[in-house]
Amino acid sequence: MNSDCKPLANYPLRERNTLGFEVIAQWALPITQAEQIPQAITWAKNAGLPHRILGGGSNVVLPARLHGLTLLMDIDFIEVLENHAAKTRLRVGAGANWHDFVRWTLDQNYRGLENLALIPGTVGAAPIQNIGAYGVEVKEYIDAVEAYDCQTNQWVSLSKTDCQFSYRHSIFKDEPNRFVITAVIFDLPKVWQPRVSYADLANHFDNRAIETIAAQEVFDAVCAIRTQKLPDPKVIGNVGSFFQNPVISNQQLRSLKAQFPQIVSYPESTTHSKLAAGWLIDQCGFKGMQTGNVGVHDKQALVLTHRGGGNVGELLGLAGQIQKRVKETFGVDLIPEPIFFN
Ligand SMILES: Cc1cc2nc3c(=O)[nH]c(=O)nc-3n(C[C@H](O)[C@H](O)[C@H](O)COP(=O)(O)OP(=O)(O)OC[C@H]3O[C@@H](n4cnc5c(N)ncnc54)[C@H](O)[C@@H]3O)c2cc1C
Structure with a gap:
């Protein structure tokens, strides 16, 4: 086994679960490159241990001791695959921070994800429960999900249809730990309109003409509303x-x-x-x-x-x-x- 595939024993996850519970993983492996995954899964299988996948730990409840091998998803990149009059197509690493990614899209003037600002966690976890907020769900902008299938030991690309997205749900919830998501492909159409009908946003923009509202303003409004209403996991x-x-x-x-x-x-x-x-x-x-x-x-x-x-x-x-x-x-x-x- 390569040194970058060697799991670490008794790994503390206190900083990797937003509930802030004291948690020790029996074994953990930071995954910075997709190529590490097959070896890591084989290692766990040979050791007779289950494996689990952890992003930012903002949607999990963990026990004090986590049995088996925990993969810590840290693959972090953003790649522009296409950018033309109709749409922008992006390929983003599973370990990229979701909010930083959303902010980056707006800095580039790629619009669509602004209502999903400030949701904690990673890009790779976004498809798992089809994250949603303020009237938008991420499934609307996902074209495909790249993953390692631990059942068949093959690399797969799952289309939006394959992912079976619904409210806070996808195939990944039905088959936990089967697919290790390494990257997500997003399509952001150039035709865009602000989505501000959700009560908090409608109040914020107070009947302003829709064509005068910029994506950056929606992003700022969502951040302001969320900061006011939701506790910061770094504090509570x-x-x-x-x-x-x-x-x-x-x-x-x-x-x-x-x-x-x-x-x-x-x-x-x-x-x-x-x-x-x-x-x-x-x-x-x-x-x-x-x-x-x-x-x-x-x-x-x-x-x-x-x-x-x-x-x-x-x-x-x-x-x-x-x-x-x-x-x-x-x-x-x-x-x-x-x-x-x-
Ligand atoms: C303050 C706060 C506000 C939130 N607001 C919202 C909200 O508005 N809308 C919303 O939908 N959610 C919200 N959430 C929940 C959470 O932020 C999202 O579900 C987020 O997508 C979880 O990302 P994560 O990286 O932390 O995933 P984790 O908590 O690490 O993992 C969640 C699940 O995804 C799996 N997983 C993670 N990464 C991968 C991967 N690469 N491959 C395969 N499986 C993987 C894990 O095994 C686990 O089952 C909020 C959470 C907090 C703390």
């Missing part, structure tokens, strides 16, 4: 939204509205609607609540926080209480958004 541990917004039938929504006229919902399809999970949690009295070392953020009830010294057990205890109360009150199941490693 968190993984952003802890629960997905539940999708329910319009029939169930009608009966809930009869009981709770203020309930916050958004149309999802012709037959289904999405409920604002934060509103449900807030109504159950959890907003701002602290219990031990964990709590519920006082400005956004969807965000569970860790102030240091806590562990997974404490966090899951609180999450369980919230799920139970929301189910009892509204009859709705809250599904966690982050991925739990064991």
Whole structure:
């Protein structure tokens, strides 16, 4: 095995999970080049160990000791494949920082990703849950995903259709750890219009004529709104939204509205609607609540926080209480958004 493929024992991941839990990986390997991956996977298989993939750790809940080999995705590059009148096509390394990449696109005047500014984590993780914010999902701009398939031991390029994107979901969630994503191909069309209909952005731009709003202004507005509403993981541990917004039938929504006229919902399809999970949690009295070392953020009830010294057990205890109360009150199941490693 090459020296750059030699896993490191007992590797601390405290700085690599935004919840800020003390976590030790049994084995870890920083991956800076795609070529390291096949050797690393073979090493784990030969050792009889499972492997896991970690980007920035902003959407995972990790146990105190992470068994097996953890691949730390650090492949960092941006390549312009095409740039012409119709579109810009970019190939970006999985370990590139997502927000830095979005900022870079706007510096080059490549528009489209501005609503997704300030989402923590890496480019390679963006397709996993099809990251979304302020009315935009990343799937709209992904053309393909390059990955190593640990099942077939082959390099693959998955098209947008292959990725099976949906709300906070993709094939990568159905088959965890099968595909190690090394790069993502983005297509950013030159025809562009600001997307500011989402309530916070609409308020920010206050009925300004759409053609006068620049992409950089949307980026700045998204950053300002997010900074105000969401806790900075460098200050308070968190993984952003802890629960997905539940999708329910319009029939169930009608009966809930009869009981709770203020309930916050958004149309999802012709037959289904999405409920604002934060509103449900807030109504159950959890907003701002602290219990031990964990709590519920006082400005956004969807965000569970860790102030240091806590562990997974404490966090899951609180999450369980919230799920139970929301189910009892509204009859709705809250599904966690982050991925739990064991
Ligand atoms: C303050 C805050 C705000 C957030 N806001 C949003 C938001 O608005 N919208 C949103 O959608 N999300 C949001 N998130 C969640 C999170 O930022 C995203 O899901 C992000 O894409 C995770 O990136 P990561 O690199 O940290 O992934 P990680 O947490 O490291 O990993 C997440 C999952 O992806 C897998 N994975 C990571 N990299 C790869 C790879 N290269 N190949 C294969 N699998 C991989 C991991 O195995 C894991 O299953 C927020 C999180 C925080 C802390």
